[in-house]
Amino acid sequence: MTGRDEFTREITLRICGSLEIKESLRSAFEYLKEQFRLEALVLFVIDERLGAVRRIDHASENVALPPQLIPLPEGMLQKIAARNYSEPFIVDIEKDEILGALAPVLKIEGNTHLIVPLRIRGELIGGLTLQASGEGRYGEELLELAGCLAEPFAIALANTLAHEEVLRYQAILLDDKRFLNRELYGDAADGIIGGNTGLRNVMEMVRQVAPLNSTVLILGETGTGKEMIANAIHFSSPRKNGPFITVNCGALPENLIDSELFGHERGAFTGAVAESRGRFERADGGTIFLDEIGELPLNAQVRLLRVLQNREVERVGGKRPIPVDIRVIAATHRNLQSMVAEGNFREDLWYRLSGFPIMVPPVRQRKEDVPALTRYFVAVRSRDLGIGVPPSIAPGALQRLMEYDWPGNVRELENLVERELILHRGGALTFSTILPSSEQKDMSLVAGNNRSLYPLNLDEANAVHITEVLKLAKGKIDGPGGAAELLGINPSTLRSRLDKLGILYRRNRNVAG
Numbered sequence: 141m142t143g144r145d146e147f148t149r150e151i152t153l154r155i156c157g158s159l160e161i162k163e164s165l166r167s168a169f170e171y172l173k174e175q176f177r178l179e180a181l182v183l184f185v186i187d188e189r190l191g192a193v194r195r196i197d198h199a200s201e202n203v204a205l206p207p208q209l210i211p212l213p214e215g216m217l218q219k220i221a222a223r224n225y226s227e228p229f230i231v232d233i234e235k236d237e238i239l240g241a242l243a244p245v246l247k248i249e250g251n252t253h254l255i256v257p258l259r260i261r262g263e264l265i266g267g268l269t270l271q272a273s274g275e276g277r278y279g280e281e282l283l284e285l286a287g288c289l290a291e292p293f294a295i296a297l298a299n300t301l302a303h304e305e306v307l308r309y310q311a312i313l314l315d316d317k318r319f320l321n322r323e324l325y326g327d328a329a330d331g332i333i334g335g336n337t338g339l340r341n342v343m344e345m346v347r348q349v350a351p352l353n354s355t356v357l358i359l360g361e362t363g364t365g366k367e368m369i370a371n372a373i374h375f376s377s378p379r380k381n382g383p384f385i386t387v388n389c390g391a392l393p394e395n396l397i398d399s400e401l402f403g404h405e406r407g408a409f410t411g412a413v414a415e416s417r418g419r420f421e422r423a424d425g426g427t428i429f430l431d432e433i434g435e436l437p438l439n440a441q442v443r444l445l446r447v448l449q450n451r452e453v454e455r456v457g458g459k460r461p462i463p464v465d466i467r468v469i470a471a472t473h474r475n476l477q478s479m480v481a482e483g484n485f486r487e488d489l490w491y492r493l494s495g496f497p498i499m500v501p502p503v504r505q506r507k508e509d510v511p512a513l514t515r516y517f518v519a520v521r522s523r524d525l526g527i528g529v530p531p532s533i534a535p536g537a538l539q540r541l542m543e544y545d546w547p548g549n550v551r552e553l554e555n556l557v558e559r560e561l562i563l564h565r566g567g568a569l570t571f572s573t574i575l576p577s578s579e580q581k582d583m584s585l586v587a588g589n590n591r592s593l594y595p596l597n598l599d600e601a602n603a604v605h606i607t608e609v610l611k612l613a614k615g616k617i618d619g620p621g622g623a624a625e626l627l628g629i630n631p632s633t634l635r636s637r638l639d640k641l642g643i644l645y646r647r648n649r650n651v652a653g
């Protein structure tokens with residue numbers, strides 16, 4: 141293998157080695173830095189939708205970088221197309237009219253910039269910039285070597301763009317799905333299980349705040365149902381016929397946040413094919429739900445604060461603010477107050493958001509809801525999976541589900557039910573993969589305190605009682621002091637009842653469990 145082949149192989153492995161473009165760029169940067177002088181590696185796309193050059197990501201060492209988004213002046217996109225950049229070149233602003241025009245904003249002067257045009261199936265989609273401080277740092281030899289970067293980086297760039305596109309469509313489809321679900325299944329509050337038990341206080345707050353226009357902050361662990369509560373607020377509010385737009389602040393690529401949230405202007409730059417409304421504008425007349433608000437980068441927090449204060453947005457490339465009539469609901473599983481103390485969340489934004497906080501409790505603090513939630517998901521998921529008659533749930537299984545701690549909360553329960561239904565081969569559902577979080581957990585939780593919170597049918601009461609006795613007998617079924625003797629029934633009768641009730645026990649006759 142020649143040195144050149146080795147170089148190409150190594151760089152390809154690095155740039156295509158991770159799904160995270162940031163990580164791949166960093167890895168490529170470290171390698172390239174060993175070969176020649178390099179202070180920044182910048183991957184950018186020519187974004188026709190925005191009419192701008194957009195930085196996808198970079199790896200660098202304390203050097204000034206151009207802004208993330210560089211709007212292109214009138215006619216520039218056509219000039220770039222006509223110029224037909226194909227081979228790597230060292231930027232010379234005297235000779236290149238296009239880059240000369242962009243030089244001040246690109247911070248080219250005083251530095252050496254080598255650009256590798258990136259093409260997919262012949263079409264120019266973006267480029268890679270290698271940057272070193274000082275002039276005249278790169279020579280012909282390096283220019284030739286840089287040719288090996290074009291293909292692997294073009295593939296990495298195309299993959300990243302495809303991924304961004306998928307995320308965009310995913311968000312739009314989710315909005316549509318929510319809307320259609322509501323049309324199909326009626327009111328959002330209908331599907332909330334535990335509204336009169338474990339979520340009683342939460343639902344009381346929902347009823348109080350829904351008619352007002354106040355900003356609401358929903359707090360709670362992941363999977364507790366925060367989005368569902370936001371949905372319920374919107375659909376019980378006077379805005380219910382308006383849009384309900386969800387933004388997952390943690391899922392937006394950092395360099396797209398502005399155009400996604402605030403949109404961009406048509407004709408603001410030539411090539412901005414169509415104007416694009418941001419999520420705030422799409423939420424006009426309705427509610428915007430900012431999920432995972434704690435993940436929003438600090439600079440985006442500033443712009444969000446401005447929108448909340450002024451109730452108007454400014455599109456990227458726009459000249460006038462556009463008023464928006466929105467209600468804001470935010471949610472997070474993080475402790476925003478400690479993020480404020482650590483300097484990772486703006487205090488002024490925290491004050492704006494936290495006027496009406498609603499805390500959704502984790503499932504382990506409302507175990508009385510577990511049986512109803514389980515039955516609900518068995519019914520709903522059976523319907524989704526095309527199972528005509530939903531299977532019953534073994535009473536002993538419900539009890540075990542209540543003893544479990546549910547770190548993933550309702551979402552974990554929902555997923556578990558789905559898995560159980562898919563693997564189900566007849567009979568009652570036993571949920572035998574779930575074991576109580578801690579064996580020493582007091583049985584009184586189910587048998588005592590919580591018993592009154594949901595009505596036990598005869599089988600369920602039997603399951604609770606037999607499990608208690610089995611524990612007393614330390615899992616022993618046969619012989620003196622065994623559970624069968626304590627219950628006054630034949631051991632084989634007890635075994636078949638344990639099977640029927642879905643209570644787990646040691647099969648070995650003489651071993652205590």
Ligand SMILES: Nc1ncnc2c1ncn2[C@@H]1O[C@H](COP(=O)(O)OP(=O)(O)OP(=O)(O)O)[C@@H](O)[C@H]1O
Nearest residue numbers: 331332333334361362363364365366367368550551
């Ligand atoms: N009380 C409930 N009744 C019925 N379904 C529920 C209930 N709580 C949660 N769910 C369902 O559980 C799943 C997770 O809920 P949701 O997405 O609202 O949680 P979340 O707290 O927003 O999660 P994350 O913090 O991960 O965004 C959803 O499918 C939701 O419909």
